Amino acid sequence: QQPVQSPQAVILREGEDAVINCSSSKALYSVHWYRQKHGEAPVFLMILLKGGEQKGHEKISASFNEKKQQSSLYLTASQLSYSGTYFCGTEMPFIQGAQKLVFGQGTRLTINP
């Protein structure tokens, strides 16, 4: 039930926009987004809990289409500091004892000056 992220890697110039998608074959309760820089721990970006919910954090925002079982992360006017690997983590509807966050394979984002 691992979600599928696309693209697997993307290279941008500073100031360009990027979209990272996360799709699941199962119904989702929530989607979490994390960013991990090389050699560091993953850092929380945002959680989307409801279908259609959109959240934003500076120039990074995300949407959650519950019906399509997918989420997208939008990076606008990318900065060098946005470089890293982005992971989506999906959580299925509550089943006692079965709650866990299943992460996608990650999308490696490289921002060049």
Place this chain on the structure above:
Amino acid sequence: KAGVTQTPRYLIKTRGQQVTLSCSPISGHRSVSWYQQTPGQGLQFLFEYFSETQRNKGNFPGRFSGRQFSNSRSEMNVSTLELGDSALYLCASSLDGLALSYEQYFGPGTRLTVT
């Protein structure tokens, strides 16, 4: 608040040995989850502890076990180490709740190398 701490940061073990990793969550966090990260498999969920009880478990063999203490600190144990156990082991803490829909704060990880 201090972040999640993990000890040791690096570890080299030989096949067949066992290892114990430690994680101290953020103060006030009662849920601790463990993940294995490898280049090939990505971030894989091992288990989650809440109030000293294992609440959720991933698809790993019984060689992987853990526990949580009354102060929410957690340990993870791997017995009979195999070469394939070489990985970065991450622990993450979050506030209490029945669902995992709280942001998780990851520790720096323990890099385990099995030779």
